[in-house]
Amino acid sequence: MSFISNLNFEEFNDYINLIFNKTLETLKADSGSLIIFDDDKNIIFKIMKNLEIDINNIKPGKIDEMFINSKNPIIINNEDLEKKGILPKKKDTISSIVFPMYFKNKLIGVMNLNRKSVKFTLDDLKKLNDNKIFLMPSIYNIILLEEVHDERERFKKYLNVFELIVEKYSTANTVIDFINETINEIRRKYKIKINIETVDEPDENTIKIKNLYYKFDVEYSKDEDIVNKLKSFMMKMTVIKHVEELNKVLSEYSDLAKETLLMNFMSWDLIQEINSAITGINLITFFFESTNPEISNELKKSINRIKEAVERYKSNFYNNESIELIDISNVVKEVENKIKFLNPDISFTTRIKYNATIYGSRKILFNSLMNIVVSVLKYTSNRKFNVELYHEESYYYLKIETKINSSEINNRELKKAINISSTMLSNYHIDFLQKTNKENTDFILQIPAK
Incomplete structure (x- = not known):
């Protein structure tokens, strides 16, 4: 037998x-x-x-x-x-x-x-x-x-998967690391086929990261309800990790813009080079972390630019500031492109009525505007900007409309950040105005027309 x-x-x-x-x-x-x-x-x-x-x-x-x-x-x-x-x-x-x-x-x-x-x-x-x-x-x-x-053993495994997701969320540096490490660990420990794939159209089972939609696919036939809850939990944790990462980058943007404006009092040339190089580094490291020869070379170039700028600063403390003819609409577009590259869900609606040009430092104007926008994103829930450029009498007016209410605008850190831009713009005879009511806040730059 x-x-x-x-x-x-x-x-x-x-x-x-x-x-x-x-x-x-x-x-x-x-x-x-x-x-x-x-x-x-x-x-x-x-x-x-x-x-x-x-x-x-x-x-x-x-x-x-x-x-x-x-x-x-x-x-x-x-x-x-x-x-x-x-x-x-x-x-x-x-x-x-x-x-x-x-x-x-x-x-x-x-x-x-x-x-x-x-x-x-x-x-x-x-x-x-x-x-x-x-x-x-x-x-x-x-x-x-x-x-x-068997159900008891499977339930233990499900609990372990929940714990694994939370653990990887805590230790991963980026949302891509979080997804890859979690999926690989589930495959290794539980021999489950799990993948994440891009899809063309969003639905209730997709998440959006940057400008792409993703969907988790699990080949597992048992306990459909629990598995769906696990997938939902994984997607929510992925979204939270992505938001956390975006906030981290926004903080870096904000710190860089503020530092750039403050250091302008010491050296125009140094601040311009440091801002350009470090902004480039942050963008590259954030979006292209996997090994890539071209990206690596660009990163090295940016680092070298920082080193060269520091050496120039040591040899020549004061430099002539770079004054040029600036197209204000192009500067606004550059700010919009950088922010939307970071997060395509942030909305910019621009209404440019005049081809407005002034003489000044393009980098300073860019960083002043960048500091305003990034600070709003960092310290408030606003994700929509209406930008209007118009002409009245001898001034151009650049108005940035937001949905910041009167309570949010009183955030101490937000006030400090915006004050940096206001102070720097005043050096170029650009008045910075702020109008707030219960639901909205408008930031207005009053720029002397050339």
């Missing part, structure tokens, strides 16, 4: 062995087999006795399938098969019982019993049917207990 089992408890193997042996003994069968299925029709246990076949090859055969829908044991003699044009495979068997085992209308197993010399009788079937009321619930309870055990 031999058996193969996927059951978790050794006691269950012993019990099913006992059931099978008692049945063979009671019906005086010379050989036989028993196969047990789980709810998904997978074989979880099989046992045989006195059959000339490898137990690994034991499975419901052609004859079993013919009578599988019968919910009662049935006797099949060799002459019955011959009448149906089927040649018996077991030459030393003259009579068999095929017993499809149903409980609560579910097929839980198939038992085969064979005799070599004496045919099975209706009395044998009666004995088997009399034992069904004890036999079937016993085997079904084993299947249920196995399922409960």
Whole structure:
């Protein structure tokens, strides 16, 4: 006798062995087999006795399938098969019982019993049917207990996956690192096929990162509700990580813009070079962190520019500021492009009525505007800017409309940041005005027309 089992408890193997042996003994069968299925029709246990076949090859055969829908044991003699044009495979068997085992209308197993010399009788079937009321619930309870055990183990794994997602969120530096590390760890630990892919159109199962939509795909057939909750949790944590990363970059932008404006009092040339180089570095490192020769070369160039600027600062503390003819609309567009490159969801609506040009430092004007926009993004919930450039009398007016209410505008850090831009713009005779009501705040630059 031999058996193969996927059951978790050794006691269950012993019990099913006992059931099978008692049945063979009671019906005086010379050989036989028993196969047990789980709810998904997978074989979880099989046992045989006195059959000339490898137990690994034991499975419901052609004859079993013919009578599988019968919910009662049935006797099949060799002459019955011959009448149906089927040649018996077991030459030393003259009579068999095929017993499809149903409980609560579910097929839980198939038992085969064979005799070599004496045919099975209706009395044998009666004995088997009399034992069904004890036999079937016993085997079904084993299947249920196995399922409960498997569910408990799966639930532990789900909890571990939740913990894993939180852990990777805490340790990953970027949203891309978070996604890759989490997916790779789930694949490694649980052998689950999980992927993230880009899709063309958004739906309830997608997330947006920068200007692309992503969707998590999990090839796992069990516990659909829990798996969907895990996917939803992973997507939400990904969005939070992305927002966290954006806020970090906004802080860097803000700090750079403020530092640039403050350092202008020491050296125009140094501040221009440092701002350009460091802004380039931050953009490159944020969006292209994977190994790339071209990006790497650009990064090295930016670093060298910083070093060269520092050396120039040491040798020449004061430099002539770079005054040029500035197209204000182009500066506004440059600010918009840099911000939308960082986060395409930030909205800019521009209304430019005049081709306004002035003489001044383009970099200082750019950083003043950049500091205003980034500070608003950093310290308020506003994500929409309406920018208007118009002309009245001898002034150009550059108005930046926001949805900052009166309570948000009183943020101390926001006031300090905007004051830096205001102070720097006044050096160019540009007045900085601010108008706030309960729902909106307008920042207005009053620029002398050339």
